Amino acid sequence: MPVSPPRPKQLPMTALRAFETAARLGGFAAAAQELGISPGAVSAHVKTLEDSLRAPLFLRSAKGVTLTALGARVLPDFTSAFDQMGQAMQLLHSEAAPQVVHIAALPAVAQFWLSPRLPALRAAAPDIEISITAMEMPPNLKRAPYDLCLFYDAALGEEVAQDGITPVCAPSFADQLRSPADLQHVPCLSDSSWSKDWDHWLQAACPDTAITPRGPEFSLYALAVEETVNGAGVLIGHTALIERQLNSGALVAPFETVVSLPLSLRLWSPRRHRRGSPAGQVARWLTGAGRVPDL
Template identity: 30%
Template sequence: MVNLRKKLPPLTALTAFEAAARLSSFTRAATELGVTQAAISRQIHLLEEDFGFPLFRRLHRKIELTDKGRLLYAAAGDAFNLIADTVADLRSEGADDELAIAATISFSHFWLLPRIAAFSRAYPEIKLRIITQDARTSIEASDVDLAIRYGTGTWPDGQAEFLFEDEVFPICSADYLATADPIRTPGDLINHPLITSDIDDPTWTGWDEWLAAFSVKAPKRARGLRCSFYTEAIYAAMNGQGIALGWNRLVSDLIRQTRLVRLTEASIRTRAAYFVVVPARRPKKESGRLFIEWLREVSSSAE
């Protein structure tokens, strides 16, 4: 074992290399591994120093494997896949049928958790584990059985199945509406504090896009609270801080509970949709199939 360790490069550096080679990007590798791009570059530089030759060609806006880099990637990929498959087999032997479900904070908080008790009542033998995270990590490289994501449905780490689209409209609290100036058209909204959230997703609908759909130009310096997460924006709206954009699938329960009020009939359809994603190279669990069927039933009944 000692001799074997001396022959192998550092595992951290090899992991960074495998991710960068598979994704053809230092940036995407950093996102997958939850580190900075500088950390990925540093690990690969150390690996290249250790080998004494380059593994990548650094081109304008992209990277390419060298011939020796391709040989290393083929070996590393086969080795990592073998280890991952073996670990998955070991974990499944004699283990409870635990189903690990990943979702964003907002989807988990506003849609999934209020409904998931119904699934547990229908299938009490299935143990659930909810993994809430806004940072998207590879489900192939984790123990997640399925992930609920918003986007275009094209992700390299799994097979995506369409769940539902959504619509977006302005919302606020009843207390705010009672004291605010009248809001009859989308153009009236720019006279109010508009609550925003910092979401690094080009398919997510923000105020600029929403207002532009009704030929309204968003003010350059709009009043309103800026939040880090969408959940914070919704709670700010419920507490009377101003007006937020409500995604129907996420805020419909709050509207029924009169904790939020929909403003105007104006709305736009989302450019992307919600999908359930399952690992492409891992056997699908029966509990996962049952959960996806339940997701479809619940989402279709809410339409």
């Protein structure tokens, strides 16, 4: 009778991924954010792996975790392996559903810049399906299954829109604003992601005037814009995102000064797309500032 020898037990893939991510990013909290799980779950996965190996991969202290010599020695191979697996999965996604283009974008960009352009894109390329995921930070493009990314950056990819900041308000509110000094006496709305915008604009528009804007802060730029349209106060507006509201007259800019930002809205991709591929067509369309190319 043939004898089947016992096979060595495989290490759990989820635990290996948790280790690699935590090691690469330098901590369990950062790994949890990338993986979409809790820091406790990352810690548990790593502990499971260490128990299986009967060897520590991290040194734990009150200040955080650091790699052991063993962990540091194997990290490059695991990073390379997971990068290659991520790229293979991206290829599988694109080959299995070639007409679906997955875009990752900043939430405000997805709603205010990208969404208004989708009807014309669908009309120009009805066979292409656009899938949008809104997220606060750009994804790890070596791992995430996105075809295109649309975020603010200084150098990555191709610029699709420049941006500037200037106070905006409802037309009925504009009569209260004769000069920037009047901002001291009205509610000044802001977005928590761009909390320094008011300071940047005031330093450029009136550097010799001491003005401390006060007003509600919103975690959603869309809510801040809606409240401004409703007459709640003055918002430091991003011109690339509120173009429709300014053109329609729902919002007005009471002052002439528009301060340019060092970061522009840019589009990039984890890989080079063929010119005629769906992702390549969408990229060409978006970088054409809304003009429909030959799709």
